[in-house]
Amino acid sequence: MKKSILFFVSSLLCMSSFAQKIQDNEASQIYVKPKLVVGIVVDQMRYDYLTRFYNKYGEGGFKRMMNEGFNCKNNHFNYIPTYTAPGHASVYTGTSPMNHGIIGNNWYDKESKTSVYCAGDSTVASVGTADKAGKMSPHRMMTTSFADENRLFTQMQGKTIGVSVKDRGAILPAGHTANAAYWFHGKDEGVFISSTYYQEKLPKWVEKFNDSKTAKSYLKDWNTLYNIKTYTESGDDLNAFEGGFKGKETATFPYDLKKLSKENGGFDIIKSTPYGNSIVADFAMAAVKGEDLGQDDITDVLTVSFSSTDYVGHNFGVSSKEVEDTYIRLDKDLERFFDMLDKTVGKGEYTVFLTADHGAVEVPAYLHEHNVPAGYFEKKGFKSNLNDFTTKTFGSSDLIENISNNQIFLDREKIKVLGLNLEDVQQAIANELITLDNIYYAYTASTIAKGAFTNGIESLFKNGYNLKRSGDVLFEYNPAVISYSKTGSTHGSGLNYDTHVPLLFFGKGIKHGSTLQKTEIIDIAPTISGLLGISFPNGATGQPLEFVLE
Structure with missing residues (x-):
């Protein structure tokens, strides 16, 4: 009887020790600590x-x-x-x-x-x-x-x-x-x-x-x-x-x-x-x-x-x-x-x-020479042309505060004073942008903010759009089109x-x-x-x- 009890206790101790080793090994695998x-x-x-x-x-x-x-x-x-x-x-x-x-x-x-x-x-x-x-x-x-x-x-x-x-x-x-x-x-x-x-x-x-x-x-x-x-x-x-x-x-x-x-x-x-x-x-x-x-x-x-x-x-x-x-x-x-x-x-x-x-x-100049669609977007006159558009459409030439990082920032106070609807102004400008040479995509901030985009170019805009800091209209150039010098590479x-x-x-x-x-x-x-x-x-x-x- 005593031998049986001793064997039972010994088995429990071995099992406990084995279980502890398993637990220790699992813990060691939770994470590693590189120096x-x-x-x-x-x-x-x-x-x-x-x-x-x-x-x-x-x-x-x-x-x-x-x-x-x-x-x-x-x-x-x-x-x-x-x-x-x-x-x-x-x-x-x-x-x-x-x-x-x-x-x-x-x-x-x-x-x-x-x-x-x-x-x-x-x-x-x-x-x-x-x-x-x-x-x-x-x-x-x-x-x-x-x-x-x-x-x-x-x-x-x-x-x-x-x-x-x-x-x-x-x-x-x-x-x-x-x-x-x-x-x-x-x-x-x-x-x-x-x-x-x-x-x-x-x-x-x-x-x-x-x-x-x-x-x-x-x-x-x-x-x-x-x-x-x-x-x-x-x-x-x-x-x-x-x-x-x-x-x-x-x-x-x-x-x-x-x-x-x-x-x-x-x-x-x-x-x-x-x-x-x-x-x-x-x-x-x-x-x-x-x-x-x-x-x-x-x-x-x-x-x-x-x-x-x-x-x-x-x-x-x-x-x-x-x-x-x-x-x-x-x-x-x-x-x-x-x-x-x-x-x-x-x-x-x-x-x-x-x-x-x-x-x-x-x-792009190199690609163009090898018959790959590519080119350059001319920024000169871009803002003034958009100002002309807003004058004809909304009766004001100063609705646009800034254009940077392929985003257009609107003067929201001015839009409010004129009694205009912000989303209507955003959409009108986006619609105008898409008619321009070498602009491939144009989306309003309202569209990007409200949309549940999980793939495609829209999801990329969504992930890059910050509600507090980003602009009112976002746009992208045609593939291999950049706004840059005719020499060297860029990105964005x-x-x-x-x-x-x-x-x-x-x-x-x-x-x-x-x-x-x-x-x-x-x-x-x-x-x-x-x-x-x-x-x-x-x-x-x-x-x-x-x-x-x-």
Whole structure:
């Protein structure tokens, strides 16, 4: 009898121990704790830059992410307009401009009747420069980022640092609670700066970096990394579709940056070359060491935006040898960055994602030359023609306050005084717009606000429309039609060339694989939040990509 009781008790203890082990294993799978999460946004990166330049990449940058991590090959933005500030905000907040409120880089403020900048903040002061370039903060972003949620989850013990050439590329991703955001100030200084939103003075490691004159070392010749004849993935170096730099007759290699800097903004010229990405990589690595990121068991976040790709794309165009060389060199910068993380944080101890804030259209003049429908929208006279229309239709020539970001803002007080119906005025203008050459879509704010759109171009307008900040009439150009110079590329539409961007994950907690299943940019923040086991950003509307996570 005693043996039976002992056996029974022993069995219970074993079962209890086994159950506890199962419970512990399940708990350990609820979330993982990388020491560091690195979010990388490549400004103006089309998805096909991964595939077009694939054979020119080394094994340690883009290819490492694809071979060791997970590649979402059909990743898109889910709203219009596809600009830099909305892109960065959407990546990190997990929602669209409808909710986070960053509807453009600049936009018309209906209350102040002036244009405002997405990160501009007159209540703070510059740190690291006497120039007003530091008067910036994330105060116009209405929701949290996953970096904010990580800070809240860790009781502010997990650090967040944002780094970019552009202020908005550093500030918006890092969120409201960041320890610091740093961006590059060119002109005659060539330094990384910040604002009093974060701190009263630069840390010693930042001062040391700025004193190292790293920026000056990049005022050198920019030539192709490899023999230019091997750059078969891009067009002729000399063509009619590129902008170039002041002081040089042709947009052709090589470029003497030290010489050209005198007519091109001093140190600002670095931004428009691959070396702008290199100095961001240099600074990001200095930030990892200077801030001791990833050195304990509390997850830190580093946001890095490589913005020089955008400057080069705007200047030279999608098919230029300058763009190809920029991506080949960025691949090298990524490789040395990852190598440093392996040594400093530990291989397998950090998690990285890489995406873009928008894509870019081929130069319409180039497309037109190859019989692809494309063109340019002429803005000159656009507003005056609409004023003529409102005069004939409603007896007033000043109903339109502002036209920006492909949105028309009406003077609602004037409409009320004249006894007009707002929706009637909106619809009449939308109807007129659709009769104009090169305008493909036109919708009223009332239609977009009231409609339950879940797909098509209307859903993109819906997700990009903010009730408080957006205009009264929204419109889109024809495919491959832009309002821009005849040289270089731009972006902003809801078409595939602007919405289809890379999405790569690799590192701790990430599966190896790929998918052609459609994913959206707003899915990134919930995925990282799910990985970390933290709250989703408070306005998030995206869904975690469960198939990416181990």
